[in-house]
Amino acid sequence: MNAIPSELQRLLSGLRFQPRRRFRGSYRGERAVTQRGTSTEFRDHREYGEGDDLRHLDWNALARLDSALTKTYRDDQDLLVAIWLDGSASMRMGTPEKFGLAQLLAMALGWTALTGGERVSGGRLGQPHRSYRGRSLRSAFLQALTSEGSARSQLDLIDQMRHAQIALPHSGVIVLVTDGMHPDFPRTLATLPKSGNEVWLLQVLSREELEPDLEGDLRLVDCEGHGSHDVTANSATLTEYRRRLDAHLLACEQAAVRGGGRYARILADEDPVTVIKSNLLRGGWLA
Amino acid sequence: MSLVNSGLLAWLAPLGAALVLLYMLRMKRRDVVVPALFLWPDRTEDVRANTFIQRPRLSLLFWLQLLVFTLLVLALAKPQIRQEGLSGGLTVFVLDVSASMSATDVRPSRFAAARQVVESALDTLRPGERLALIEAGVEPRVVFPLQNDTGTQRRLLREVEPTDTEADLSQALRLAGALVGTEPGARIVLLSDGVSEPVRDFNPGKAKFVFHSIGTGDRNLRIATLGVRDRLAYVEAENTSGTQLSGQLVVEIDGQLLDSRRFVLGPGKTLGKTLTLPREGQIITARIVATDQLSADNFASAAIGPAGRLRVLLVGRGNLFLERALTLDPRVTLDRASAVPPDQAEGYDIVIFDGVTETALRAPRVVNFGGLGSQWITVTGEAKTSEAKLDVSPGPPLEGVDLSGVYFGRTLRVKPKGGAETVAESTAGPLVIRTPNGFVTSFQPLESDFPLQVGFPIFIANLIDALAPESGLAPIEVKPGQPMSLAINSPVTLVHPDQTRQRLTPNDGTLVLRNLDKVGIYGLELADGRRSILVTMASPTESKIAPQVLLETTAGRIEAVRAPTQLADFVVPVLIAALVALITEWVFFMRKS
Numbered sequence: 001m002n003a004i005p006s007e008l009q010r011l012l013s014g015l016r017f018q019p020r021r022r023f024r025g026s027y028r029g030e031r032a033v034t035q036r037g038t039s040t041e042f043r044d045h046r047e048y049g050e051g052d053d054l055r056h057l058d059w060n061a062l063a064r065l066d067s068a069l070t071k072t073y074r075d076d077q078d079l080l081v082a083i084w085l086d087g088s089a090s091m092r093m094g095t096p097e098k099f100g101l102a103q104l105l106a107m108a109l110g111w112t113a114l115t116g117g118e119r120v121s122g123g124r125l126g127q128p129h130r131s132y133r134g135r136s137l138r139s140a141f142l143q144a145l146t147s148e149g150s151a152r153s154q155l156d157l158i159d160q161m162r163h164a165q166i167a168l169p170h171s172g173v174i175v176l177v178t179d180g181m182h183p184d185f186p187r188t189l190a191t192l193p194k195s196g197n198e199v200w201l202l203q204v205l206s207r208e209e210l211e212p213d214l215e216g217d218l219r220l221v222d223c224e225g226h227g228s229h230d231v232t233a234n235s236a237t238l239t240e241y242r243r244r245l246d247a248h249l250l251a252c253e254q255a256a257v258r259g260g261g262r263y264a265r266i267l268a269d270e271d272p273v274t275v276i277k278s279n280l281l282r283g284g285w286l287a
Numbered sequence: 288m289s290l291v292n293s294g295l296l297a298w299l300a301p302l303g304a305a306l307v308l309l310y311m312l313r314m315k316r317r318d319v320v321v322p323a324l325f326l327w328p329d330r331t332e333d334v335r336a337n338t339f340i341q342r343p344r345l346s347l348l349f350w351l352q353l354l355v356f357t358l359l360v361l362a363l364a365k366p367q368i369r370q371e372g373l374s375g376g377l378t379v380f381v382l383d384v385s386a387s388m389s390a391t392d393v394r395p396s397r398f399a400a401a402r403q404v405v406e407s408a409l410d411t412l413r414p415g416e417r418l419a420l421i422e423a424g425v426e427p428r429v430v431f432p433l434q435n436d437t438g439t440q441r442r443l444l445r446e447v448e449p450t451d452t453e454a455d456l457s458q459a460l461r462l463a464g465a466l467v468g469t470e471p472g473a474r475i476v477l478l479s480d481g482v483s484e485p486v487r488d489f490n491p492g493k494a495k496f497v498f499h500s501i502g503t504g505d506r507n508l509r510i511a512t513l514g515v516r517d518r519l520a521y522v523e524a525e526n527t528s529g530t531q532l533s534g535q536l537v538v539e540i541d542g543q544l545l546d547s548r549r550f551v552l553g554p555g556k557t558l559g560k561t562l563t564l565p566r567e568g569q570i571i572t573a574r575i576v577a578t579d580q581l582s583a584d585n586f587a588s589a590a591i592g593p594a595g596r597l598r599v600l601l602v603g604r605g606n607l608f609l610e611r612a613l614t615l616d617p618r619v620t621l622d623r624a625s626a627v628p629p630d631q632a633e634g635y636d637i638v639i640f641d642g643v644t645e646t647a648l649r650a651p652r653v654v655n656f657g658g659l660g661s662q663w664i665t666v667t668g669e670a671k672t673s674e675a676k677l678d679v680s681p682g683p684p685l686e687g688v689d690l691s692g693v694y695f696g697r698t699l700r701v702k703p704k705g706g707a708e709t710v711a712e713s714t715a716g717p718l719v720i721r722t723p724n725g726f727v728t729s730f731q732p733l734e735s736d737f738p739l740q741v742g743f744p745i746f747i748a749n750l751i752d753a754l755a756p757e758s759g760l761a762p763i764e765v766k767p768g769q770p771m772s773l774a775i776n777s778p779v780t781l782v783h784p785d786q787t788r789q790r791l792t793p794n795d796g797t798l799v800l801r802n803l804d805k806v807g808i809y810g811l812e813l814a815d816g817r818r819s820i821l822v823t824m825a826s827p828t829e830s831k832i833a834p835q836v837l838l839e840t841t842a843g844r845i846e847a848v849r850a851p852t853q854l855a856d857f858v859v860p861v862l863i864a865a866l867v868a869l870i871t872e873w874v875f876f877m878r879k880s
Contacts, residue, residue, distance in 0.1 A: 089322075090322035090323065093320070093321075093322040094322075179322065181322045181323035181326075182323075182325075183325040206322075209322060209323070212321075214319060216317070217316050217317075217331070218316050218317050218318075218319045219316040219317065219318045219319070220319055220320075220321050220324055220327050221318055221319065221320045221321070221324070222320075222321065222323070222324035222325075223320045223321065223322050226324055226325070227324060228318075228324065229324070229327070229329045230316055230329075230331045231327055231328070231329070231330060231331060232330060232331050234878065235878065236330070236878070237327070237328055237330050240328040240330065241326055241327055241328065244325075244326045244327075244328070245326050248323075248326065
């Protein structure tokens with residue numbers, strides 16, 4: 001899958017990322033930031049202070065009002081959007097597979113960011129990430145999201161996230177599309193905002209995870225090779241599973257939200273258009 | 288708890304081992320790949336096993352299953368528990384109704400307490416169980432046979448009353464043994480104070496014998512003796528208890544006070560008093576006024592004058608038929624001897640020689656059965672067999688006696704002499720001869736089938752009547768429960784000591800009284816006047832009312848039980864427990880599955 005449905009493209013056309021805070025980019029871009037910059041778009045006056053650049057002194061105002069005012073301007077800078085798509089084995093679970101919707105959402109968000117002039121980094125976790133900018137690189141980015149396998153793919157989610165974080169050129173919005181099925185995921189997630197990043201977590205889950213249809217005496221095998229153990233899937237066991245799952249999901253949400261980020265829980269069988277409308281648009285993620 | 292089939296418990300070992308082995312089989316589990324193993328608790332509840340051996344995981348399920356197995360095996364072993372009560376299976380109660388059972392040391396009386404035991408057994412009688420009751424009095428009586436009809440049984444039980452008689456526990460127990468002695472697990476329960484003669488010839492067979500002793504005290508005074516001779520009376524009071532007792536001895540003649548005195552008697556001590564009787568009077572009574580525990584022996588009565596009693600000496604090798612026929616006469620006081628010196632015969636009204644050679648006596652009346660040594664006959668020979676001649680009209684001693692078909696074995700061929708006369712003949716010659724001082728027979732009763740005939744006791748009664756002085760309406764002395772017969776033709780009224788009246792009709796000229804089982808003076812209202820029947824206990828055995836904890840039997844001593852217990856089936860509760868355990872196990876299994 002290396003194309004975004006046209007219906008989705010129409011929906012996303014003209015939409016821009018709406019981070020909760022402003023980031024300073026490396027290149028002059030199309031995004032207005034709250035920091036007073038040096039672009040030609042006048043923003044406001046303020047009293048002249050010692051050390052201000054005399055080039056920005058409003059001489060007309062000084063002549064008319066006899067008051068030294070300095071002009072401030074809107075500064076157009078690009079936004080770094082890091083899109084991390086979890087391609088671990090657990091994402092291949094469920095009916096339909098969680099990875100299908102997760103991949104489509106990552107592609108859509110990358111497409112939107114590049115279309116909006118943002119600088120996009122990332123790809124599938126576990127693979128080398130590179131930066132993309134400009135509409136011409138949208139296909140390349142989509143290609144990166146759909147390519148399979150590399151040396152790092154054997155690492156687990158936590159290690160992959162650490163590697164991806166190191167590879168970030170500077171802080172920005174980290175869009176993480178994953179199921180978060182790792183016991184250390186909430187803790188690792190909570191470290192990302194400390195580097196100045198804003199985390200947007202799209203947690204994709206399957207219905208089988210929420211309501212497992214298991215019964216009897218089983219040997220459960222972790223899909224990512226984290227061992228196995230015997231379980232008698234009775235009501236007590238299922239109750240305990242649901243309790244642990246709820247606690248884990250809550251921890252994931254709190255880790256994302258407490259760092260000033262956004263969180264959405266999505267089921268793998270949901271329609272992507274509905275997901276974008278009900279979660280991303282209505283939630284103010286995109287506008 | 289005891290087990291009928293305790294050997295079945297041996298099955299617990301292999302069953303338990305098999306269960307443990309099942310738990311050693313490891314579950315063959317289905318592999319399921321899950322996205323997040325850390326979310327699943329490491330919780331296994333092995334409820335099935337089908338492969339490989341593992342270390343057994345003995346969960347609650349295992350213990351519940353072991354409990355179910357244990358309870359089922361226990362139920363198969365037929366557990367029984369010991370519980371208070373006396374019913375269960377086949378039970379025969381032998382209820383002592385003798386005089387001592389009227390003692391009031393147990394309120395209201397020992398008899399009432401014993402009857403309550405039977406009532407309680409009837410209350411707890413379950414379907415399939417049967418219960419019988421035998422009344423142990425002078426003669427045993429089956430009040431109700433083995434049955435399970437508690438309504439009828441209760442009604443019949445209420446009709447049983449205590450008596451002032453001596454109980455023949457031996458006969459009653461033998462009867463009980465005959466009822467259930469062949470039934471394994473049956474029980475014979477004797478409800479008695481154990482105050483009786485030793486039990487003889489009793490074998491409970493396969494049944495279990497339980498002696499439930501009733502009674503706690505021994506405080507009793509009794510009239511030990513009330514004798515009259517010439518114009519003197521001798522009365523004696525006795526303390527039969529183990530403690531000192533006081534009372535008042537009152538002696539009356541025909542209801543008029545003759546003597547009264549207070550006394551204090553130590554344990555086992557007696558107080559004797561000789562009293563001179565007035566010229567007039569028929570009946571002397573003595574009673575003790577005291578607060579002892581048995582009142583039946585506090586009263587005695589005796590006839591004044593010779594007509595009241597008849598002292599009879601039976602000399603022979605022993606003849607039960609003759610003895611019973613003689614004791615049927617209320618006037619007869621019978622002594623027995625195998626031989627008697629002439630000077631010892633004085634004081635007897637009648638001496639009877641039964642098959643032994645007659646000795647010259649100064650006794651007023653003599654009956655010689657067999658004719659050996661009689662001075663009133665001449666023996667001419669001996670006949671091996673003979674039959675009575677029915678064409679000859681028999682004399683008075685044979686009135687009402689049917690000799691047809693009576694077979695006589697060896698008889699003497701005799702001829703009467705010296706004023707004697709034949710009153711009945713056989714084919715071998717004179718059979719019964721009246722002599723100036725009595726009667727002689729040419730046959731011995733035990734060498735004929737005459738004692739087995741209905742006419743034999745009538746014949747003996749006729750002999751006694753013919754030899755006894757005319758008694759008229761003189762009082763008759765009997766012991767409680769002793770049957771007696773009187774030659775009476777018309778209906779009479781019997782007035783009991785409690786003044787209840789009973790209309791009686793004689794049968795074939797004979798009135799048989801069998802229900803004189805209370806101490807006191809009965810009145811028999813005849814056409815020509817009233818005749819008193821004096822019923823006095825005079826039983827040293829029954830007066831020693833201390834309850835016995837050891838029942839003397841010929842087979843040994845049997846210890847009494849105070850709180851009788853019975854073995855009751857415990858199968859149903861065990862099965863219910865097994866069912867509950869099984870349901871619990873199932874619920875537990877379903878919750879774990």
